Amino acid sequence: MVLPALMGAPFIITAVFFHQVPLAESKDWTLAWLASSFVAFAATHLLSLFVAGPLVDRFGSRRLLPWHLAPLILALLALSLLDGIWLAPVYLALAGLGMGIANTLMGVIWAELYGTTHLGAIRAVAQSAMIFATAAAPVAAGALLDLAWSMEHVVLLLAAYAAAASMLARHGLRTHSGRH
Numbered sequence: 085m086v087l088p089a090l091m092g093a094p095f096i097i098t099a100v101f102f103h104q105v106p107l108a109e110s111k112d113w114t115l116a117w118l119a120s121s122f123v124a125f126a127a128t129h130l131l132s133l134f135v136a137g138p139l140v141d142r143f144g145s146r147r148l149l150p151w152h153l154a155p156l157i158l159a160l161l162a163l164s165l166l167d168g169i170w171l172a173p174v175y176l177a178l179a180g181l182g183m184g185i186a187n188t189l190m191g192v193i194w195a196e197l198y199g200t201t202h203l204g205a206i207r208a209v210a211q212s213a214m215i216f217a218t219a220a221a222p223v224a225a226g227a228l229l230d231l232a233w234s235m236e237h238v239v240l241l242l243a244a245y246a247a248a249a250s251m252l253a254r255h256g257l258r259t260h261s262g263r264h
Contacts, residue, residue, distance in 0.1 A: 085256025086193065087213055088249035092153050093186035095217040096160070096242045097179060102222035103229065103238075107163070110235040113172055121172035125180035132184025145193040150254035152189055153246040156182035160243035164236045190214075 100107060108118045140148060159178035162171060194206045228238050 085259075086149060086197070086253045087210065089149060089153060089246075089253035090186065090190055090193065090210065091214050091217040092246045092249045093156055093183050094214050095221045096156055096246060097183055098218040099221035099225040099242060100160075100163075100179075100239065103225050103235065106229055106235050107239075111163075111167060111171065113169065117169065118172050121176050124173040125176035125183075128177045128180035129184045130180075132181045133188060136185045136188035140188055140192055145189050145196045146257050148185070149189055149193060149257065150250050152185045153182060153250050155179070155185070157243050157246045157250075160239045160246065164240040164243065 104118055105115065107113075108115050136148075155178045159175045159182065162178070163175050190210070194210060195203055198206055225238050225242075228241070229235070
C-alpha cells in the first residue's frame with residue numbers, strides 16, 4: 085500500500101519533465117526560461133536531501149511517508165491553476181523538494197517496515213516497480229495529451245494520483261503498524 089506513494093514522485097517528475105515542451109507552451113514560457121528555472125529544482129532537491137535525512141532519523145519514515153508528496157502536489161496544483169512567468173521556478177523548486185524527500189524515504193522505509201532479513205529482495209521489487217513507473221509515465225501523459233487533454237488537466241490528474249497514493253500509504257501504514 086505504500087508503493088504507489090513511493091513511485092509517485094519518480095512517476096510524476098518523469099511525466100512532467102518528459103512533456104516540458106507542451107507544458108511551456110501551455111504556460112506561454114520560453115524553453116530557455118523553463119530550462120534556466122531548473123536551477124531551482126536542483127537547489128531544492130539538494131537541500132531537501134540534507135534536511136530529509138535528519139527528519140527521517142527524528143520522526144521515522146512511517147510518519148513522513150504519507151506527507152512526502154505534499155510539495156509535489158502543491159507544484160502540480162500550481163501548474164494546473166495558476167499562470168505567470170514566476171511559476172516555472174516555483175513549480176520546479178517544489179518538485180525538487182518533493183523529489184529529495186522521496187529519494188531519502190526510498191532508502192529507509194523498507195527496513196523500517198520489514199526489517200533487514202529480506203531487504204535486498206524487497207528493494208529489488210520496489211526498484212523494479214519504480215523503473216516501470218518511470219517508463220510508463222511519459223507514455224501515459226502523452227496518451228492523454230494525444231487525446232486533446234490540456235497540460236493543466238494532465239497535471240491535475242497527477243496531483244489527484246499523488247493525493248490518493250498518500251492516503252493509501254497512510255491507511256497501509258496504520259494497518260501495518262507494529263508488524264515486521
